Amino acid sequence: xxxxxxxxxxxxxxxxxxxxxxxxxxxxxxxxxxxxxxxxxxxxxxxxxxxxxxxxxxxxxxxxxxxxxxxxxxxxxxxxxxxxxxxxxxxxxxxxxxxxxxxxxxxxxxxxxxxxxxxxxxxxxxxxxxxxxxxxxxxxxxxxxxx
Amino acid sequence: xxxxxxxxxxxxxxxxxxxxxxxxxxxxxxxxxxxxxxxxxxxxxxxxxxxxxxxxxxxxxxxxxxxxxxxxxxxxxxxxxxxxxxxxxxxxxxxxxxxxxxxxxxxxxxxxxxxxxxxxxxxxxxxxxxxxxxxxxxxxxxxxxxxxxxxxxxxxxxxxxxxxxxxxxxxxxx
Numbered sequence: 009x010x011x012x013x014x015x016x017x018x019x020x021x022x023x024x025x026x027x028x029x030x031x032x033x034x035x036x037x038x039x040x041x042x043x044x045x046x047x048x049x050x051x052x053x054x055x056x057x058x059x060x061x062x063x064x065x066x067x068x069x070x071x072x073x074x075x076x077x078x079x080x081x082x083x084x085x086x087x088x089x090x091x092x093x094x095x096x097x098x099x100x101x102x103x104x105x106x107x108x109x110x111x112x113x114x115x116x117x118x119x120x121x122x123x124x125x126x127x128x129x130x131x132x133x134x135x136x137x138x139x140x141x142x143x144x145x146x147x148x149x150x151x152x153x154x155x
Numbered sequence: 156x157x158x159x160x161x162x163x164x165x166x167x168x169x170x171x172x173x174x175x176x177x178x179x180x181x182x183x184x185x186x187x188x189x190x191x192x193x194x195x196x197x198x199x200x201x202x203x204x205x206x207x208x209x210x211x212x213x214x215x216x217x218x219x220x221x222x223x224x225x226x227x228x229x230x231x232x233x234x235x236x237x238x239x240x241x242x243x244x245x246x247x248x249x250x251x252x253x254x255x256x257x258x259x260x261x262x263x264x265x266x267x268x269x270x271x272x273x274x275x276x277x278x279x280x281x282x283x284x285x286x287x288x289x290x291x292x293x294x295x296x297x298x299x300x301x302x303x304x305x306x307x308x309x310x311x312x313x314x315x316x317x318x319x320x321x322x323x324x325x326x327x328x329x
Contacts, residue, residue: 027176027181028176028177032179032180035181036277037277040280041258085274086179098171098172102173102176113169117166117170118169118173118177145165145166148168148169149164152165
């Protein structure tokens with residue numbers, strides 16, 4: 009599979025993944041940065057697991073950007089949810105999760121991957137992925153109970 | 156309280172939240188196919204030059220604004236393009252600095268141009284020129300009531316591409 013095919017096959021998934029991690033405004037920029045960084049060193053079709061490599065790259069780039077801004081992603085950057093909407097608190101709680109936990113919950117609960125597949129895409133052990141899921145569920149349960 | 160039921164509630168809350176977030180992801184535009192641009196150099200390209208050209212191709216691929224990319228210049232136009240690129244470089248960036256990504260450079264320039272602009276973000280990029288150790292992009296920066304296309308130039312500095320912003324024009328070209 010050539011570079012263009014790999015890119016086209018994964019682009020939309022990567023954009024959605026980056027949107028969940030840094031918001032819609034920065035998603036395309038994150039993906040382009042990751043592609044550039046990889047291609048500065050090697051070709052995509054030289055990679056053993058290009059999809060996993062790209063997903064890990066996107067998560068790392070998002071973590072770097074979130075560290076740099078020093079504030080959590082705010083729901084107002086996502087838009088479309090009135091402050092009095094009960095979903096407001098829940099979605100903000102999801103955005104407040106550490107990026108690794110958000111990535112794990114997104115891949116399992118939205119993308120429908122198994123814990124093992126999720127661990128592979130994030131570049132962690134399955135046990136660590138399970139721990140991220142447990143911590144994220146606990147956090148969101150607290151918010152659901154409160155509101 | 157039933158723990159299993161609680162877990163399902165939580166998982167459903169995750170799904171609803173991600174549905175909303177994913178719904179706001181930038182959409183692919185099938186009307187903008189990827190465009191490969193010709194590499195234009197006035198001298199034999201170095202491996203580093205090839206690397207830059209390959210990166211430029213992928214930027215174009217990633218953000219393919221096919222209809223907006225200028226026709227690839229012929230080798231006879233190379234000198235002219237080099238001059239234009241150098242002219243872009245001569246425009247001082249807001250802080251006189253290079254930035255790590257084209258988006259950083261364009262947003263810094265937009266912010267300097269319009270202080271107080273809120274949440275500017277890059278929506279598209281496309282390649283105008285890819286030469287030896289230099290890439291010339293156009294970067295679309297948008298915010299509320301703001302949409303400008305910036306010239307952003309990347310050049311190799313200490314083996315890394317560094318980027319700086321250049322002049323802008325409004326998105327409607329006026």
